[in-house]
Amino acid sequence: MTTDDAILDYVSPFDERVRQAQPLAGRPGTIAGATIALLDITKNRGAEFLDQVESQLQAEGAATFRIAKEIFSKPAAPAVIDEIAARSDLAVEALAD
Amino acid sequence: MAEGVAVAGICPAKACPRTVDAMGISDGLQRLSTELAAAPEAAPAGPLAPGRRAPAIAVTSIEPGGVGLDDLARRGAALLLFVSEECPTSALAVRNLGPLCRAWEGAGLTATAVFEDPLDVALRVARTLGWTGRVVSQDPPYQTSREYGLLAVPTAFLVGGDGIIAGTVVGWNQPALAALIQNAAGLIGSRALPGPPAAEPLLKPGCSSKAAMDPEIAAAVSRPAAADEMEEMYERGWTDGLPVVPPTRQRVEAMLGGADGTSSLGPVPPSMGEATMERLAACAVLAGCRPAYFPVVVAAARAILDPAFNLHGQAVTTQPAGQLVVVNGPVRRAIGLNSGMGALGPGSRPNLTIGRAIRLLVTLLGGGMPGTLDRATLGQMGKVGFCVAEDEETSPWEPLHVERGFEPGQSVVTLIGSDAPQNISDHRSRTPEDLAYILAWAAASTWSTNWWPLAEPSVFVICPEHAEMFRAAGWSKQQLREFMYDAVRKPAGELRRGETTPVVAHADRAEMISKWASPDSIVLLVAGGEAGRYSAVLGPCTGMGAQIISREVEPL
Numbered sequence: 001m002t003t004d005d006a007i008l009d010y011v012s013p014f015d016e017r018v019r020q021a022q023p024l025a026g027r028p029g030t031i032a033g034a035t036i037a038l039l040d041i042t043k044n045r046g047a048e049f050l051d052q053v054e055s056q057l058q059a060e061g062a063a064t065f066r067i068a069k070e071i072f073s074k075p076a077a078p079a080v081i082d083e084i085a086a087r088s089d090l091a092v093e094a095l096a097d
Numbered sequence: 098m099a100e101g102v103a104v105a106g107i108c109p110a111k112a113c114p115r116t117v118d119a120m121g122i123s124d125g126l127q128r129l130s131t132e133l134a135a136a137p138e139a140a141p142a143g144p145l146a147p148g149r150r151a152p153a154i155a156v157t158s159i160e161p162g163g164v165g166l167d168d169l170a171r172r173g174a175a176l177l178l179f180v181s182e183e184c185p186t187s188a189l190a191v192r193n194l195g196p197l198c199r200a201w202e203g204a205g206l207t208a209t210a211v212f213e214d215p216l217d218v219a220l221r222v223a224r225t226l227g228w229t230g231r232v233v234s235q236d237p238p239y240q241t242s243r244e245y246g247l248l249a250v251p252t253a254f255l256v257g258g259d260g261i262i263a264g265t266v267v268g269w270n271q272p273a274l275a276a277l278i279q280n281a282a283g284l285i286g287s288r289a290l291p292g293p294p295a296a297e298p299l300l301k302p303g304c305s306s307k308a309a310m311d312p313e314i315a316a317a318v319s320r321p322a323a324a325d326e327m328e329e330m331y332e333r334g335w336t337d338g339l340p341v342v343p344p345t346r347q348r349v350e351a352m353l354g355g356a357d358g359t360s361s362l363g364p365v366p367p368s369m370g371e372a373t374m375e376r377l378a379a380c381a382v383l384a385g386c387r388p389a390y391f392p393v394v395v396a397a398a399r400a401i402l403d404p405a406f407n408l409h410g411q412a413v414t415t416q417p418a419g420q421l422v423v424v425n426g427p428v429r430r431a432i433g434l435n436s437g438m439g440a441l442g443p444g445s446r447p448n449l450t451i452g453r454a455i456r457l458l459v460t461l462l463g464g465g466m467p468g469t470l471d472r473a474t475l476g477q478m479g480k481v482g483f484c485v486a487e488d489e490e491t492s493p494w495e496p497l498h499v500e501r502g503f504e505p506g507q508s509v510v511t512l513i514g515s516d517a518p519q520n521i522s523d524h525r526s527r528t529p530e531d532l533a534y535i536l537a538w539a540a541a542s543t544w545s546t547n548w549w550p551l552a553e554p555s556v557f558v559i560c561p562e563h564a565e566m567f568r569a570a571g572w573s574k575q576q577l578r579e580f581m582y583d584a585v586r587k588p589a590g591e592l593r594r595g596e597t598t599p600v601v602a603h604a605d606r607a608e609m610i611s612k613w614a615s616p617d618s619i620v621l622l623v624a625g626g627e628a629g630r631y632s633a634v635l636g637p638c639t640g641m642g643a644q645i646i647s648r649e650v651e652p653l
Contacts (some may be wrong), residue, residue, distance in 0.1 A: 005307040013335055013368030013461045014381040073410030073641045 028089065032061030037088035039080075043072040046096040053092055062090075118533035142245045144254075144265050150178075151256040152244035157216050164209070164233050166256065168604030169633040173205030174263070176230075176277075179247055181213040182222050184304035186269050188232035190251040191226045193293045195276070198230030207231065213239050213250065213307040233490075237315055241552060242308035243399035249303035257284050268303035271295060332373040335383055337453065337460055344379040345579060352378035352388050356653035362395075363402050368464030370400060371598045376462055377454075383461075384454035384482070385598035389432050390447050393510055394454045396650040397422050397484075400512040400631035401455060405644040411514050412465035415472050418638035419479035420459070421515040422452050423484045423557065424624065425498035426508030429651050438626030441485060441518055441558065452482030477517040485624055491561045495570030500574070503646050508650035513620065514638030515556055516543065523563065524630045532563060532581070536632060537581035541612055543636030547592040547600060552614040554645060557581075560625035560632045578616040585612035620645070623637060 028034060036057055038050045054064050067083060069076045084091050145151070152168060154177070158164045164446050169175035171251040178194065180187035191210060198208040208230035211383040212219035216234035225234045235241050245254060248267075255264040255277050263284060263452065264277045275292035282290045307315040326343045330336055335344070349358070358375030365372050374395070381394045401408055401420055424434055435445035443449065460467040467476060489505075498509035520632060526532035540555050559567075567577055590606030600609055618637075625631070 009346045009380045011344045011375060011382075012333075013344065013376050013383060013457065015462060019372075021297055071410075072212070073414065073643050074407055075409060086400075091235075 005039060030061075031057065031090065034089040035063045035064075035065070037084040037091040038064055039076070039084065039091060039093040040066060040067055040068040041072040041095060042070070043092065043096050046072075046094045049096045050092070050094045052092070056084050057092075102121040102439045125253055142246055144252050144267055145262055147208060147262050147264055149262050151153055151254065151260055151262050152241070154211065154233070154241045156235055156241060158231070158233040159220070159521075160231070164231065168261070169207045169209055169231075170256050170258050172207065173258055174281050175206075175255065176201070176208045177211055177245075177254045177282065178208065179211045179213070179242060179245065179250050179252045179254075179306065181250045182218050183510070183572045184250050186301045186303045187251045188226055189193065189269050189298075189301060190221070190253075190274075191228050192441040193221065193269075193296075194269075195223070195226055195228035195230065197278075197293070200291050201281070204282075204287045204290055206278075206281045206287075206290060209636050211231055211235065211241065213242060213278065221248060237307070238310040238312060239306070239315070241315060242306050246436040247306040248309045249499070250306050251303055252306070253398055255281050255284070269298065269301040290588065295635055299595050300613060309377045312444075330383070332345075339481070341383040342385050343463060344382040346447060348382045349375060349378045352381050352386065352391050352422065354388055354391065354653050364397050365402065365458060365463035366465075367413050367470050368462075370377050370462035370464065372458060372462055377458060380457040381450075381454040384453050385446065387432075387446070387450075390454075392650050392653055393428060393432065393447075393451050393508075395653065396508075396510040396648040397451065397455050398513060399456055399509055400646040400648040403644075403646045403648075406512055406514070407641045407643040408463065410458065411638055411639040411643060412459050412463055413470050413472055414638075414641070415474045416638065417473055417477040417480070417516060417626035418514050418641075419477060419483050419517070420455060421479070421513045421635065422455055422484040423497055423510070423511040423513065424484065424650075425489065425496045425511070426450075426503075426650070427506065428508035429489075431508075436486040436488035436624045440488070440626075441483075448484045448486065449482060452484035454482070455484075456480060456482045457520070479517050483515075485558065485622065488561065488624045491564065491593070491627075493564055493572075494574040494621070494623070497620070497622060498647060501645075503647065503649065509647050510650060511645060511647040512640060513554055513556055513645050514643045516636035516638065518545065518558065518633040518635050521632045521634060522630065523632070526566070527568050529572050529577075532566055533572075533577055533580045534584050535585045536563070536634070537612075540634045540636070541585055543634060543638055545596045547597040547601065548639075549587065549592055549598060549610045549612050550614040551612060551637055552641065553639050553641070553643065554618055554620045555613065555637055556622065556635040558622050558624050558633045558635070560630060561623065561627050562630045563632050565621045573615070574621055576618045578621065581619055582611060582613055582616040584614060586610060593597065 037052055040046050040050055057064055067080060099252045154166050156164060180191055180441045202206050202339055210223055210228055210232050212234045214234060217234050219234040253266045256260055257263045264280050266273045266277055271293050278290050278292045325339050330341045330343055335341060356374055360374050362372040381391055386394060432447050434447045465471045467473060487496050497511055499505055503509045521536055523532055523535045526535060537559060544551060544556060586609045589604035589610050592601045592610060
């Protein structure tokens, strides 16, 4: 067996599939008139932080709505993601502790 | 062999025409001619023939004080067998002559394998092939091989006690080697020495000695392959930071044991690489598992990938949580898991490698590598791998898997998100109540001093001497759990400092808060050495909503 054969004969522990990079969504020039989802991940004091963000966004002319994950340590449920996508132009996710 | 031909083919460093370009072709050729004439001894001219004085050997070995030819031949005679790892004929010679060396040595003939390889490679090959004689090693430029005029390996030299070469055999030549050994018997005054078996092949040509190669080629082929493989594993990122066993196709297939490598156990959070059986087997090989452990690894993988375990959260959290693998049932003894002395520590291959295989699954297929998706502030050594077997034979109680609904005869793996173990010493308690109090209060500061109650499981590993006290008193597992739960309480007012829980924050100051949300948050295992009153508590992984998950170990 040649050295090259030996190298090719390893079994990779990785999932070698190449994933396509997702392009970033377009950025609006202004938030005035936009609808912004405020996602509370339910971590300690995250809601307080969102309160502050929400009042500033509203002062800039944005409409806001609050939505929450079941638990901060798990990905958001598909229904939560779908609702954000359906109802909002922009989203803010708050991490706190 | 003609000197000119040998020199042209080998071109040892000091004979090479390094100045040709600078001096011009004709000048260079003239200079080369002069050098060759001046240094004919630099080139191997064929192996030294009988009657020549044996040159000294410049080798490395594991023998204290090194090895010299005088020492080898002093007791009668010495057989020097020059070999190389890459040469199949060398392997044939080492394997056929190796078992005889011990008998020769007893009669006064030392046998030394002189490898043209690094010492670690030489020792490994010699051991693998059953060589019972001495082992020495040469580094480039293989000066000893050059001194002996080697062109091929294997080449055997018989050296008498007077330092004179008494016989030379090149390649594998069974009749000639048998005659060489009988010649040795005569030199040492022995009636007969066992010779190589007259088994096919009787003749096999050797391979080129590295001393007869171009130095660059010799350096390239003498790189220690094993060491390079280890480095390649790092270059590929197939590691948790420790050296790994390269997952060759052969090893992975042995690990699978005929199981379908393409079947999938599902995606591994957080990066959701697909855990095929083949990739899991690769992780088990990398971790150092034997194939016999693989059914346990598979069961543990099925458990860790249950969404209720919330591996996603555990793999990326800033807390130090690891994934504790608990093994119960007959498989513990079948594969040699340690549940006795040092049960949470080093020394046991199945414990260490099974736990490591599961963590490699998380880091390599799940992408949960520290510094990337694993955001642990400190981490802990249990994240390298942590597998414990319960000592069911010593335990006074039903084992963990039976508590969780399995039959005693089933082999089961249970996964628990947990912190590192904290020691609990108690050599003085004389009542089960006192001991239970000490054990329980040791956990009061786990997770955080004032974080009460804990909803997630705390794992207590009870040592045999502590377990015996509860057995003698007739305490059931549930009785101990409830006593511990009741023992650790504080008024909410004493817990309102620094980090604390909403339960504490909203309670009346005098309201008594328990360390645990319920007795069910206390997991009890028995393991450890028979002597010493040291138990341990493993704090929880919190905030994950993570469940304890058990899976039966099934045939592949």
